[in-house]
Amino acid sequence: MFSPGPAFVRPFALRTSVSIKCPTASFRTPTFHMRPLTIDTLNPAFDKVQYAVRGELAIKAEVLRDKLKEPNHGLPFDKVISSNIGNPQQKGLDQPPITFTRQVAALMEWPELAKLAPHAFPKDVIERANELTAEIGSIGAYSHSQGVPFIRKNVAKFIEERDGYPSNPNHIFLTGGASAGVSLMINMLISSPKAGFLIPIPQYPLYTASLAQHQGRPIPYYLDEYSDWSTSVESIEAAIEKAHSEGVEPKGLVIINPGNPTGALLDETTQEQLVQLCEKHSLVLMADEVYQNNLHKAKTHPFTSFKKVVSKLQSPIPLVSFHSISKGVSGECGRRGGYFECTNFSEEVVALIYKMVSVGLCPPLAGQIGVDSMVRPPKPGQESYELWKKETDTIHVALALRTHTMAERLNALPGVSCVDSPGALYLYPQIKLSKKAQEAAEAAGKVPDAFYALALLDQTGICVVPGSGFGQKEGEWHYRLTCLCPGVDEYVGKLEKFHFEWVTKYGEA
Amino acid sequence: MFSPGPAFVRPFALRTSVSIKCPTASFRTPTFHMRPLTIDTLNPAFDKVQYAVRGELAIKAEVLRDKLKEPNHGLPFDKVISSNIGNPQQKGLDQPPITFTRQVAALMEWPELAKLAPHAFPKDVIERANELTAEIGSIGAYSHSQGVPFIRKNVAKFIEERDGYPSNPNHIFLTGGASAGVSLMINMLISSPKAGFLIPIPQYPLYTASLAQHQGRPIPYYLDEYSDWSTSVESIEAAIEKAHSEGVEPKGLVIINPGNPTGALLDETTQEQLVQLCEKHSLVLMADEVYQNNLHKAKTHPFTSFKKVVSKLQSPIPLVSFHSISKGVSGECGRRGGYFECTNFSEEVVALIYKMVSVGLCPPLAGQIGVDSMVRPPKPGQESYELWKKETDTIHVALALRTHTMAERLNALPGVSCVDSPGALYLYPQIKLSKKAQEAAEAAGKVPDAFYALALLDQTGICVVPGSGFGQKEGEWHYRLTCLCPGVDEYVGKLEKFHFEWVTKYGEA
Known part of the structure; x- marks a missing residue:
């Protein structure tokens, strides 16, 4: 059973003189009785995804x-x-893009512009583009699958300056936005249909969608609206206990900080407790920190990264922290750029992640250079600084x-x-x-x-x-x-x- | 059992005066005996992937x-x-990038350039960038998850002019390179661990890698090196028979045309036979046509799309055809741009694919506008044509x-x-x-x-x-x-x- 497919519907007026054959009859009778493609012949996990x-x-x-x-x-x-x-x-x-980011990107797209329109660009922009071109070559080439090594070094330096603890560029993966990395990590950590992730409620639905796609189990824990959407160790402990009683094995804990959709910020004491909870239950901590630069009350509600807390506590917990150029003041959603940093991951596991991302070849170069601009904004004294x-x-x-x-x-x-x-x-x-x-x-x-x-x-x-x-x-x-x-x-x-x-x-x- | 993690190894000389704390001791003794993250605690499918x-x-x-x-x-x-x-x-x-593509991209990155350096750009480039900007707005914004509707219309027009048959922009998905689409389609079609895909040998290893990741079964069929790597229906029929005898259910047939790694081109008679074979066995045809513009002997070895063959035969087989800006003369690998067109897919299945791609938000805009330049190159009479x-x-x-x-x-x-x-x-x-x-x-x-x-x-x-x-x-x-x-x-x-x-x-x- 099938009906004439949409390929035979003229979708829009053609603005060309080419001859397009439009069969008016339905399909010829096929020689064989073909089974049509329907939802119930597809991966059942797809049907369960909600976003x-x-x-x-x-x-x-x-x-x-x-x-x-x-x-x-x-x-x-x-x-x-x-x-x-x-x-x-x-x-x-x-919301206007940051001019510095776009000027660098325009020069990378067409380096000839530095000669054709030298006065259109500030000096530091031209220097930056030259520096990136020396490292990358053309942005039309595949880069290293993990992201351009030079840009990963700049990300590591940004993290070190933010936290005061070392960061290893070889354990940083540039990504096409944070979502791609989250999906990959969930896919990797779901080792069986009984494996699950602790997910805050309310949550950004990327987490439940990725779990549904990769056939893992969401283990919900509730944030407390009546204390400004705070996160409590007790509610997570209760969720873990319930999961165990249902035969679900928690593999990881998702924390979104600052929160989405709540906007809440964790205090350091809670963060320390959460790290210890991950130690106790052998959980991988997935820290979604893409809003780390969107702070409206920074004095009373500062941001502290989980990388810093884990480093300070010298905790052995595996931590993946995500960042993105789509949020913050950059708002460069369309570039698809971001990164994740793995802390306390063995070289063997990092090599496994590398192998998986290499199948997709590399993250978009426009996103990678966007990450570079985010982690290396103009500095006081440079020509672009005042405008930035x-x-x-x-x-x-x-x-x-x-x-x-x-x-x-x-x-x-x-x-x-x-x-x-x-x-x-x-x-x-x-x-x-x-x-x-x-x-x-x-x-x-x-x-x-x-x-x-x-x-x-x-x-x-x-x-x-x-x-x-x-x-x-x-x-x-x-x-x-x-x-x-x-x-x-x-x-x-x-x-x-x-x-x-x-x-x-x-x-x- | 764990050893000091790589976060505590100083990866490179710091070029900043910020104070970085480098613990020299190993981790503090954790309160609990944490299980470390090892390959055998992860998704076993990842270990099997080879690329x-x-x-x-x-x-x-x-x-x-x-x-x-x-x-x-x-x-x-x-x-x-x-x-x-x-x-x-x-x-x-x-290999130098196509100037037209990069000029349009540079203007989209920083539209101010049209005013600041009007003489640097050909007139048709400025018109094209204005037209795209009117449709897209900023390339820093998420687009429609399926890709910018206007660009999908241009892709459909390109397909119609190439084949002489209609194409529906609502059944076209822009992607971050062809690989992302291939992986998604394999993930969608693998409905159970017994489901498999017919894969040419030799093949581009994206197919076996995606099958391993999504836990489907490769069903190899052999190309014939001694007749210039030709594809034969007999060898595929034999592979299907063998699969059935082993309890594997073939869901789709992968054809790479022009071939990778073989460079072979299918003739239309063989293509018709392959479409009929898909009808007979209710297979989805996955046509990897990313090299369609790399023809070294076009007179004796022309390219015919499977979309054209399916349309000509009025065949009901579900077809997904892939194209990319990474190959051809464009060679824009780093932009991550491509598309796939679904033919004979129900609206219900197209909606399912839309839902899945929406979780990843949208393909990179730099890739999308690269696709637009590929399907709408300068025409004779336009200022950019001669150089292009x-x-x-x-x-x-x-x-x-x-x-x-x-x-x-x-x-x-x-x-x-x-x-x-x-x-x-x-x-x-x-x-x-x-x-x-x-x-x-x-x-x-x-x-x-x-x-x-x-x-x-x-x-x-x-x-x-x-x-x-x-x-x-x-x-x-x-x-x-x-x-x-x-x-x-x-x-x-x-x-x-x-x-x-x-x-x-x-x-x-």
Whole structure:
């Protein structure tokens, strides 16, 4: 059984004079009875993967964005705001890239420019591009599979200066964004279908998605919303005990710090306890530290890397720490750049990881040189420094202000409570939903927070991710939204108006 | 049991004044007896993965390259030639990038350049960059997970013009090079540990590596070296029968056309037979067509896409065809760009693939715009056309000439026979090895062709890949080398000298 495939649907108007044959009849009768390709003939793990950040809401947002292009679209808004994903440079948000990063990249793309337009580039940019070209050659060539050795040395130096402890460039892997590394590490550590990872709830759904794909078991532990989304050793110990009782073997502990979606920051005492917990249970610590440079209250909520804590304690636990150019002030999501550092990994295991990444040849060079710019920004006295300082300060200040303002205004809404995130790019408000609202959701076949988020999208064009995509306690509802929108008044104004109408319609909880 | 980890080894001289604490003692005694991370505690599939293109030989080549930097290195050569990998723009080979591609990319990196240096760029380049920017916005933003819709439309148009049949941009996925797509498709189609893929022998080892990682079974079928590495339906039928008898279920058929490492091109009659074979056995056809633009004898050995054959036959077989910017005349390996097109895939399965790629967010934008330049090169009459034509013609002519010259000279060596490849970037000579050579290899603990390749590397600095990395018939030995080296006389001269010395030492077979 099959129907004429989509290859025979003319997808768009051809702007060429070439002759395209479009069969109007269905397929010829095949000689044999072919079994068609259906979901149930595929890897069953794929069907189980869930990734809400680009799920139902995001797909609907794309449809609405297309609809807005129609003259009489009839929608009650004139733009879609994609607050579902931390994508600072996307259209409509338009966080400007750091000029230094782009100037270096442009010169690497076309080195001739240094001669053709010498006055367009600051001196330190030309020097930097020359230095990188001497090491890399063309950015159109595959690099070392682990990443350009020179750039890995620069990353190691950045880590050493950050933490005050040594870092080995041979144990650093440059990646196409942090996600690629996370997926690989989970794939490597899941040694059997009974192996699992401790995952914070709420979590960034990359972790559960990768576990589903690689057929490992998520072992949820809960963060405490009522103490600013803190992490407690006790809740992890309880999760480990429960896992053992269910025959699941914990292999690793995932910590996201600063938190996603919570924005919480760990204090050093908790970090030390977590390292000791990993020692006790022989766990690999996976430290997702991609928001380490998004700190809105750095004095009261500083960032300390797990590498530093592990080094200070002289702990033998295997640690993988992830960083990325997609977040921070860089926001270079489209380059796909990041790295992970392995601490306390044997040479044998590092060689195994090298072999695996070599099958994919190498991470994108545009991402690798983006990592280099992130770990080696201009220094005081260099020609690019003043502009770099101004650009990065502006982004830091704006993000901190927006986060605080949004949290304050959301907290003023009936049935909404929201931790004023000290880090990352998000808020994760809790919303109380009335019995009437929950019944309406059930009637629509939706989880209540997804029902709320869909209504928000339909009425305002604002796309957020329902808390059910990140995980939450039974009977609680949340959503995650980014703090990236430039016009915060308009943005929060729409959220407020929607919420009041919702409460009028469904009542307070 | 653990030893002090590498985090405590000072990896390189620090060029900073920051204080780095270097514990000299070993770890403190942990409170608990932690199990260390060893290979046998990891996913057993990882240990089984083999990828010779960046294996033992390539790793040794890197060591030798570093050694050459020492003043008295004592090596009998002054440079390492990496003929193990099709990486045209690497240092030492230095195939120049296509100027048009890089000019567009430089403008996308830093759009300000159009104002700062308007005379540096041809008019059509500025127009192209403006057009792409209008569609994409910043290349620092995540795009649609499937790739920028506008670029997918351009890919579909390229396919339609190439084949004369419709192509649906919604069934095209842009990828970070072809490898990422191949790995995903294999992962998706391996529905159980008994599921397998028909793999040509010799093959590009990405296929066996991906099958090992995703725990599928390779089902080898043999290409016929004595008829220019032709593919026969009979040999595939025999492999299918053998698979069934061993309880292995064939899910897909991998065809590499033009061949890697063989360079062979399929004729349309064989392609039709292969499509019918897929119908008969309900196989998904995976067509690796990344060398479609590397044709050295296009008149006698033209390229026909499987998409065209499937469309012409109106066949219902599911087809995935892969293309890449890393090969052809583009050689943009470091950008990581490519695409795959799904034909006869249901919307449900396409949605499943979309979900999976969305977890990785999006392919690198530098790769995506590289794909756009590949499928939309300058046209006659446009300002960039003449240079583009000259650059691409030069690469085509040089590659065809080098391939032919190298094949001719290799064929003149005692015990060496080599098909004069009509396509791709490689030659795959067969080498007869004497009993004495085989015994010496065994004494050294090496496979005979790896033993030959290691000696070649040690004596000449030329790094090739032994045939055992691609697969070959029992008792036959080969190696693969690229035809990319600019100084063909020096390159082949070294190979010849080495081979004569080898024959002197070990005798003819």
